[in-house]
Amino acid sequence: MKGLKKFISLLLALILVFSLAACGGSTEPAAEPAGETGSEAQGTDWPKKTIQIAVPYNAGGDTDIYCRLAAERLSEKLGETVVVVNIAGSGGILAAKQIMNEDPDGYNLLFSHTGGLIQEASGMADFSYTESFAYGGTLVEDNTYTMVAKAESGWKNLGDVVAAAKAAPGTVTYSQVNGQVTHFVSKLFEETAGIELDKIDVGSSAADRTAAFLGGQVDLLVVNYANVADYIEAGQFVALGILAPERVESLPEVPTFVEQGYDVVAAKRYSYKFPNGTDQAIIDKFTTTLKEIAEDPEFAAELAKFHAAPYYKDPETTEKDEAAEVELLKVVMGDVFK
CATH class of the missing domain: 3.40.190.10 (Periplasmic binding protein-like II)
Incomplete structure (x- = not known):
């Protein structure tokens, strides 16, 4: 029991660090070239057609709602239609595998939350959320x-x-x-x-x-x-x-x-993932756009209606934090999920 309490405390500390980071400010992306701002800073003509974003659950839930709120703004900023496609099944694994197998051309993404990390840590997923995708960054946190x-x-x-x-x-x-x-x-x-x-x-x-x-x-x-x-x-x-x-x-x-009196804490952070092999210029342009959306007061106001908030992290920070969380979850689950 001592070991269990220790690992739970570690997990609570990790979640608290992520939550405080959200309150303290967004992670800053790499500096943009002088004289250029927003999507103009990225050297790519992507997108040139409709972008599809897969939500791994049926319509109407939190993941679907947040994805659709962001999709409207992505469409406006990127100048192409962004559609949300619901691919439910296996607790999110079905959608993840479908996106993994898509062409890495920037037109198919996955929008999911950190719950998938539990599938990776517990071995329920036969792939790695943190290694089988190219990260697009984090946009939303729901602590409710x-x-x-x-x-x-x-x-x-x-x-x-x-x-x-x-x-x-x-x-x-x-x-x-x-x-x-x-x-x-x-x-x-x-x-x-x-x-x-x-x-x-x-x-x-x-x-x-x-x-x-x-x-x-x-x-x-x-x-x-x-x-x-x-x-x-x-x-x-x-x-x-x-x-x-x-x-x-x-x-x-x-x-x-x-x-x-019950030391149980769980937050959900929502991020984007591209198929591995996606052009870095596409990811950079998407990430810059994502940060602009996170800083939009109107987007924050829409999220507040659901007691959620913008929570921007660049792809590198998202990948690092999620990989660390997976490793900690493996330790916790080794003692708790037997």
Whole structure:
């Protein structure tokens, strides 16, 4: 147990560092040539046709929403249509493999979040998210992963859930996507609370899992707050705890797991990946455009509606940070996911 607590503390520290970096300012890209700004600084005539961005989940969830918000601005700045294509399956692996096999011509990208790193660290993915792609940079962070229950359950906080789970081990059901953030959360929650949940995979997208939760297939759902905000405000769902390191400024009434005595933290950062072999000039032009979008106050205002925020990191920093997170997750999972 000492080893587990140590590694959990390391993981919490890593996530906190990433979160503080987001609050403290964006990572600066390489300096642009003198006299040139924005996409004019890049020596390529890309794009010359429609760009497709694959979202590895069905429409309606957080990844899909953030991708579409950014796609509108990418279209405006790049001067070509940018379309979002939903390719759901295998918790994101299907879309990732499809993009890996596309021509590296800059017209097919993957937009995904850091949940995929858990698949890599646990061995569920037979490829590496950090090595099998050319990074395009990070754009968004959502720190509002929240556990909810139905109001009819009578549960008001995490302590109520723990009491119910201890009274009848294995009977409290939980919506889990194997190898994704929900899997990570359930394992750490079980370990820190000393309980056993009945984990059920009811779908990989937030929309599908929310529908299953509404239909009574599971008792507990962990999802980005924006996906269930209307239900919480209507009194149908109860926000039991948020997985941020500290209370989220726009959601001050929702307590964290940590303050309730359960050291479980999970943030989601959303980034772009190109097929390996993509021309560096294309990536540079895309990255410059991405930074412009991240600095756009109107984009920040759109994200704020979902309690998310711009979180720009250049490709090199994104790759370095995600590789470090994978290695730490491997250590944690070696002790937790047995």
